[in-house]
Amino acid sequence: MKQFFSFVMLFCMTFLSAQEFSMDMVKNMEPRNIGPGGMSGRVTAIDVVNDNPDVIYVGTASGGLWKSTSGGIKWDPIFDEELTSSIGAVEIQQSNPSVIWVGTGEGNPRNSLNGGYGVYKSLDGGKSWMAMGLEKTRHIHRIIVDPTNPDVVYVGAIGSPWGEHPERGVFKTTDGGKTWNKILFTNNKTGVADMIMDPTNPNKLLVAMWEHKREPWFFNSGGEGSGLHMTHDGGKTWKKITDKEGFPKGNLGRIGVAIAPGKPNIVYALVEAKKNALYKSEDGGFNWKMINNKRDIGNRPFYYSEIYVDPQNENRVYSVFTYVNSSEDGGKNFNQLMPAYGANNGVHPDHHAWWIHPENGNFMIDGNDGGMNITKDGGKTWRFIGNLPVAQFYHISVDNEYPYNVYGGMQDNGSWRGPAYVWRAQGIRNSYWQEISFGDGFDVVPDRDDSRYGWSMSQQGFVSRYDWKTGNNYGVRPTHPDADVLLRFNWNSAINIDPFDNSTLYFGSQFVHKSTDKGETWSVISPDLSTNDPEKQKQSESGGLSMDATGAENHTTILVIEPSALEKNMLWAGTDDGRVHFTTNGGNSWIEVTDNIKGLPKGSWVAQIKASNKNKGEALLIANDYRRFNYTPYAYRTKDYGKTWKRIVDENDVQSYTLSIVEDIEEPNLMFLGTDDGLYISVNAGEKWTKWTNGFPTTSVKDLVIHPREHDLVIGTFGRAAWVLDDIRPLREMAQNTSVMASNIKLFNPPTAYQAAYQQPTGSRFGADAMYHGENRAGGARFAYIFNKKEQSKKEKKDKDVSSEKEETKVKWDSLSLKIYDGSRLIRTLKRKAPKENGLQRWTWYMDEAGGDRPSRRIRKSTREPGGVSVKPGTYKAVLHYGNQTSETMVNVASDPRLNVSLKNINEVYAASKELQKISQTLADASKQLLESKGIASKYQSELKKLDKETYKSQIEGSDSVVKSIDKLLDKYFGKVDDRQGITRNPEVTAIQRLRTAGSYIYGSQTGLTSTETTLMKHAKDAVKELIGETNAFFNDQWKSYEADMKTLQTNPFKETKTFGID
DSSP, X not given: OHHHHHHHHHHHHHHHHTOOOOGGGGTTOOOEEEEOSSSOOOXXXXXXXXTOTTOEEEEESSSOEEEESSTTSSOEEOOTTSXXXXXXEEEEOTTSTTOEEEEESOSSOOTTOOOOOOEEEESXXXXXXXXXXXXXXXXXXXXXXXXXXXXXXXXXXXOOTTSOOSOOEEEEESSTTSSOEEEEOOOTTEEEEEEEEETTEEXXXXXXXXXXXXXXXXXXXXXXXXXXXXXXXXXXXXXXXXGGGTOOSSOBOOEEEEEOTTSTTOEEEEEOSSSOEEEEESSSSSSOEXXXXXXXXXXXXXXXXXXXXXSSOTTOEEEESSSEEEESSTTSSOEEOSOBTBSTTOOOSOEEEEEEETTEEEEEXXXXXXXXXXXXXXXXXXXXXXXXXXXXXXOOEEOOOSSOEEEEEBTTSOEEEEESSOSBSSOEEGGGOEEEEOSSOOOEEEOSSOTTEEEEEEGGGEEEEEETTTOOOEEOOOOOSSTTOOOOOOTTOOEEEOSSOTTOEEEESSSEEEESSTTSSOEEOSOXXXXXXXXXXXXXXXXXXXXXXXXXXXXXXXXXXXXXXXXXXXXXXXXXXXXXXXXXSTTSSOEEOGGGSXXXXXXXXXXXXXXXXXXXXXXXXXXXXXXXXXXXXXXXEEXXXXXXXXXXXXXXXXXXXXXXXXXXXXXXXXXEXXXXXXXXXXXXXXXXXXXXXXXXXXXXXXXXXXOTTTOOEEEEEBSSOEEEEOOOHHHHHHHHOGGGGGOSEEEOOOOOEEEOOOBOOSSOSOOTTTXXXXXXXXXXXXXXXXXXXXXXXXXXXXXXXXXXXXXXTSOOOSEEEEEEEETTEEEEEEEEEOOSSOEEEEEEEOSEEEOOOOOOXXXXXXXXXOEEEEOOSEEEEEEEEETTXXXXXXXXXXXXXTSOOOHHHHHHHHHHHHHHHHHHHHHHHHHHHHHHHHHHHHHHHHHHHHHOTTTTHHHHHHHHHXXXXXXHHHHHHHOOOOOOSXXXXXXXXXXXXXXXXXXXXXXXXXXXXXHHHHHHHHHHHHHHHHHHHHHHHHIIIIIHHHHHHHHTSSOOOOOOOOOOOOO
16 A cells, blocks of 8 residues: 555656646736837838728738738737748738738848748638748748739749748749749749739739849849849740840849839839839830939839839839839939938838829828838828837847836837836837937947946947937947057947946957946957958948948957856857857956857857856857858857857757847746747756747747846847736746646745836827837736646545535635735735636735725625725735635735835824724714615505505604605715706715815825824814714614614514714
């Protein structure tokens, strides 16, 4: 028997210890999207239901697909659960608008572009999706559905700029996507830059093929594969347009092409060549003439080279590039359509998507790097869509304010500061976010001495010392003492602050720079830590046919500088060409450990190094190599200063390449990982990874930070703005002890609960639907607990059938109670039904003690304990009860840290509030007794009338007199009943009103009770005493006489009455 028992125990222990983490266990734990929505992100594709233009679909570079059914007032993400969030094309089947085609992977090959996984199709307006193949294309820029046969679909795959691969060109299906045929291909570096269909002939297509190649250090546009191709038979045969037809000679680059819908013989082509120009055909594309080679046709063709024609006016042409220029003379001359900088009504530049209603050229939608805009008057006025939270954060950081703020830099959209939560009504509005620096935003480092200040970074190593309150920013970019040394700064350079000295900063070029005076002066503390490969330092020649030496391709530079929080003068450094070094003497000497990282391809991009806050010499490293067409994920850990590295993430763990990582600040088993497809969690130090899908979309997760005070996970995404996973302590305990996950109940340590003062929102009181509202954190003391339903044994089930004599002692498993104690004093009991589902649950206590009943004109029955006075700041014990099991923890209640609240005020307000509650209870008891007595008298009156009006005339009259006396007393409690319609007011001031007035002053006291509060309290107590005196007099006189008279009758409904007092 002992052996059997030991076996059972061993089995149970093994089961508990082997408990695995799953998303089902934490389904009630979801991150909050805090925005911003006002600084949106790159929009790449737009389509609209022509017959119902209130239905709009918008694709974004890395924020998924969004849908509006209200003409752009309200938006919903509809692509959150797919493998990718990068959208390159969206096409509605206009004959059946429920059918939507999506091509994934954005089509503008910026250095920051995101890839996709083929074609998707929805049959229900985006509610569900089917993967339709072409996964290896990586980037799809155009999709066209044949308007006469919806089974025929053309896909224009631009392909990945990072690699040479055959899965690019034009693909066609004739069976609704079941099978695909490649119908146009030139070479492994050439893909579809544009594709259009003749609106009068679905077999006629024009396709712009573009040869281009991007390296991490260089970009080349143009080659033999580029050209404009035309078919009249649905792709069976193609004609390439050459110089014989009027196109420029030599290699071509990117081409944008457009047909005039009203006159399809007129076709425009924006051609990148030795001399970029706009070409026009008036015979449907057979012959071409150059009509404009001025700069007004556009710039930077690699990034945007699109052209559109008004459906009603073939001479009105739009060139969509950094700005949007329009022509009224068939492309000969262009003027800027809408303002950008220097105007109050500016529209964000860098335009990537454009839609014109086919029957109304005045109705247009613009998609750019800052979101989207809508015009209904041909571009004279524009409405910005401020509730598309698709910002692309490169980095994320936090301060330690109350509430704390989140900082980060965005692709093309500056550096920003916004609250993680607000002590205001409603949500986190766009107006709560502030841009603190201009440019492409990258890392932001708040000054730990005063978070009003800090350092923000923009491209090519430009770093500013900012003052977010005044905007008094100034540059502090490092320089080199040798004038002949050219510093190389990455587009996204390294910056960090020393954990031991708030005035010490580090910044990366090819060297590590150090400042000990907050950036005013710098010294170089390292040699060139990169490979210093001259072949990768030709950025001034980058671009191909059109130069684009913006610094985006700067290479052989430092990406990461990571100081140890445990070891002074210990720094890690990582570069964009795969080198990893460290120093333990503040930079006097550096040790390279690159070759020790087994399995990591040489030259990989070292995106992050995170030094351990627990063990010296320990660090985590994130690297990726997708810029060289290798999408394998890489993450490593070293525990010996880089002598050895253990790989903790590979292609079997996650779906895409790695971008960021963070280890919990307390529990080393708990880790979070950011990849191009989302957020992952490990509760066993990286042995197993689980994708976080609860309330969080597929999106690129660039950075992760755990707030040191509030233990929130702050998530910086490249496409869906910033998120906060509140209070990760439950996850920490699960990682520390996995058996917790199998507990019937387990109450976790809660965050500090603040008795915060709340404000109304800024700007406007009501936001309606078009305004962005980031999800705010709920107030109160927020408890989290594990619940696993108790499976009852056969004996316990049998006990359900026992006699009712055992009902009181029987253990019940259908409900939970949460009891709050101040020391040994029980102050609050909350109850709820047992959850229907197992896993993590939430419970909020609003920091109040048990309350009393409230005076009312009606007798109200309640099974819930009413809330009472607010508790004092302090530490309270919480005990969770389930059946015969309990779990307890402590919760700290604190005053609003922004306010100077005195202990004197706290104690005096608490004491006065308790006294008010006691008086209120007395009034509630008295008014209830009056109402019960009225009910008795009214019942006698009614029943005696039915029996014999004459015989019981005196008793009926006595009952009527009692009822009237009680009504008069109730009027003194609550005011006279006024049945007039409209808003009425009683001029009489009742005792209850005086009590409430006193309470409003007492609850709002800031420095302790003054003569105002004591006077109002006296007025209230005097009024209550007078009212209670009248009530007691009624029961001692009229009621007793009435009771005695009525008792002479056979029936006796009377109860013993109380005498009331408040002293």
